[in-house]
Amino acid sequence: MNQVLKRSEVPAEHRWNLEDMFKNQEAWNKEFQEVQSELKEVARFQGKLSDASAIKECFDLEDQISQKTERLYVYANMKHHEDMADPTYQALSDKATKLSVQTGEATSFISPEILSLSDEQLQKLVKTPELSSYKRTLEEMIRQKQHVLSKAEEALMAQVGNMSQAPSTIFGMLNNADLKFPKVKNEKGEEVELTHGRYIQFLESRNQSVRKQAFETMYATYAKQKNTIASTLSANVTKNIFYAKARKYPSVLEMSLFGDNIDKEVYTNLIDAVHEALPLMYRYMELRKKLLKVNELHMYDLFAPLVEEFDMDITYDQAKQTVKESLKPLGQDYLNVLQRGFDNSWIDIYENEGKRNGAYSWGAYGTHPYVLLNHKDNLNSMFTLAHEMGHALHSYLSDENQPYRYAQYTIFLAEVASTLNEALLMDYLLKRTTDPKEKMYLLTYYMDQFRTTVFRQTMFAEFEKIIHEKAEQGESLTPQLLSKVYYDLNVLYYGKDMIVDQDIEMEWARIPHFYNSFYVYKYATGFSAATSFAKQILDEGAPAVDRYLGFLKSGGSDYSINILKRAGVDMSTPEPIKQAMSVFKDLLGQMEELAK
Structure with a gap:
């Protein structure tokens, strides 16, 4: 795979199959509409969450909405990651993000309202057979209760939330946008600007003086900003x-x-x-x-x-085979699921124009997990495949054996x-x-x-x-x-x-x-x-x-x-x-x- 293909040129066998999640755009739109109408339903529980049957009904609806919202969000973002420059899926990703925020807002009253009940009432709910499938949720709410403040205080804390991001935001801006590093000499004696990305490459140089110069230049640059950065970290x-x-x-x-x-x-x-x-x-x-x-x-x-x-030259097929061999100690059941992932287009394998870089495993409850790779024929990529399939099988087995x-x-x-x-x-x-x-x-x-x-x-x-x-x-x-x-x-x-x-x-x-x-x-x-x-x-x-x-x-x-x-x-x-x-x-x- 030398030349980088456009997304439309990537052969089907190298792509993940997102149709397992939504058959087409119409199916996505239909589910989006469903969530919007279900969100209106949630409001009717407000002020009524004191008896077991209302709480159960509310939790059931919350799960239904949350599961659909997650699926809509994951699909839209995975389509967006196939080609980040494609405006159609940029827009879809935005639409799904807004829906997630709406869902959060619409259901935000549930926890505080249940937590406003007395300790005695809460303990009674935990023991109610009707709520047995939500026992852990209720126990967790009780555990958290001692750290939940009054309604007015919580509203104030929510407003403080935006300010609390300041130290991290300021550091990010200083570190990624404003800090400029001088030039250093590479192995060939050429002057090259030092950047965050190149720093590790310099440290991996076989030439000690190249490593030393990059190291000293990097920290001398930070030392000039030490008062500002110390204030940010202290804040x-x-x-x-x-x-x-x-x-x-x-x-x-x-x-x-x-x-x-x-x-x-x-x-x-x-x-x-x-x-x-x-x-x-x-x-x-x-x-x-x-x-x-x-x-x-x-x-x-x-x-x-x-x-x-x-140089270890390892093709994707060799990497798959080696990973499978190496995971034999985990038994046949594990290997069967792994093979199913390999055979049924769970994985988006190679780089293409506009594709998100890096690698991850992701998915939504109710469909199998997916893995995004940008495979190169080397040792590192083989380890990445093993790593991401570890996440994928963890998700698969969790989803198969646990309720949403x-x-x-x-x-x-x-x-x-x-x-x-x-x-x-x-x-x-x-x-x-x-x-x-x-x-x-x-x-x-x-x-x-x-x-x-x-x-x-x-x-x-x-x-x-x-x-x-x-x-x-x-x-x-x-x-x-x-x-x-x-x-x-x-x-x-x-x-x-x-x-x-x-x-x-x-x-x-x-x-x-x-x-x-x-x-x-x-x-x-x-x-x-x-x-x-x-x-x-x-x-x-x-x-x-x-x-x-x-x-x-x-x-x-x-x-x-x-x-x-x-x-x-x-x-x-x-x-x-x-x-x-x-x-x-x-x-x-x-x-x-x-x-x-």
């Missing part, structure tokens, strides 16, 4: 503290974890377990230094390639199924290869995933925890304080074989995730849970597979921690992190052996 933390106090949470961290009903210990266990495993990270840095043949290992050497360029309301799983769980598939694929490739070069290439790929997903994201998570605690104790988040905290964490995480360059103290200034507070830890817990599952599946076989499939079928029918625990991964203990670290240790041993 974001202040906003979080305001919400935590207003909604009566003991801390911002506990407020952030409350939605998923996750104990603070899950967060602190992650940090403690990673601290315990830091000697492995130091060993990996020592090995990096040896493989790069440098006298000093610097922060800008972290992305430098450790092996000679190793409880099928959607949380972000805390989302990355587990996709990362597990990658872990099994990696295990399969490592066991099969006989070429030491290929093996080293694969090991490096996997070790860097560990480093960036578990160690680095945990370091970010620890940084967020420290700065919020300092602000909650009344300390001022000056650029000097933020830089010192960040620098000290780098020294702790990378060890004595790493020269922790002073410039790295400014890295906090370029991380957009810090404006979506206490989120990044989910990357590390998800990766650890998946690695733990993979280890159990490969060690135990069938019993572990049954537990894992049970996890995939659970959707959002219980709290994330409980769903994982039943499947054999208890994130309330440090055990899964320790299991993941034992895999990291094993991989490190294999690399050290090859490097002799």
Whole structure:
């Protein structure tokens, strides 16, 4: 696939089949009309949500509307993603977005009205047989009730909502639009403007002086704006503290974890377990230094390639076959669904003009999931296929086994199924290869995933925890304080074989995730849970597979921690992190052996 085709030229066998969702535009329009008339129905429940039968009828209608709205929205956006320049589907996407907003507005009275009932009335409703299918919804409402304010206060909080976006919006504008980076020299000695996108490419250069120059230029540029960016980040933390106090949470961290009903210990266990495993990270840095043949290992050497360029040419058909082989440990039932996805146009495979970049798995309840790829014939694209099909099968099995309301799983769980598939694929490739070069290439790929997903994201998570605690104790988040905290964490995480360059103290200034507070830890817990599952599946076989499939079928029918625990991964203990670290240790041993 060398030339990029227009959408109309893409052969049918390379496209997803969205007709499984809506036969044609007429069918979409018909369902759109249905939702609009059903939305008018919702209003008749206002002021009547005190007895079980009215609540059941209202919930039933809400589910019906919500399911249709979701399907309309997903279809319109997926058509839009086929060719982002096509005005027809830009308009359809806008139309579906507006409908989603209308649906939200029309049903917004339901929760507050039910929550205005007394605790006694609510407990009675939970026990009412007529509402048994909505028991979890009602229990969750009761759990949230202590943090819901009066009607007038909630209206005020809604108005504050727009202002609360300011720190994130200002940072986004500064970071993406206003910050301009100087030019740096590439390997050929040509002057090239540094950009966010090119920065990682420079850090992956084989030439250390190119890496050094890009690194120093990047952070010198941020250092010039350090007062502004520190004020922006500090404003974001202040906003979080305001919400935590207003909604009566003991801390911002506990407020952030409350939605998923996750104990603070899950967060602190992650940090403690990673601290315990830091000697492995130091060993990996020592090995990096040896493989790069440098006298000093610097922060800008972290992305430098450790092996000679190793081209793995993998066609889409080979990628499918290899992924299928590697997932055999998950059993025939799983493979049958995977094959159904391959055979029945769930996947939009190659790039075409105007197509959205990247990859995702998406869909709506009631139809199978879909996967968007922009496949290139390389190793990365094969891992992307395994990853996205992990999401797709998680959604498929959740939808098949759960009612609409409880099928959607949380972000805390989302990355587990996709990362597990990658872990099994990696295990399969490592066991099969006989070429030491290929093996080293694969090991490096996997070790860097560990480093960036578990160690680095945990370091970010620890940084967020420290700065919020300092602000909650009344300390001022000056650029000097933020830089010192960040620098000290780098020294702790990378060890004595790493020269922790002073410039790295400014890295906090370029991380957009810090404006979506206490989120990044989910990357590390998800990766650890998946690695733990993979280890159990490969060690135990069938019993572990049954537990894992049970996890995939659970959707959002219980709290994330409980769903994982039943499947054999208890994130309330440090055990899964320790299991993941034992895999990291094993991989490190294999690399050290090859490097002799």
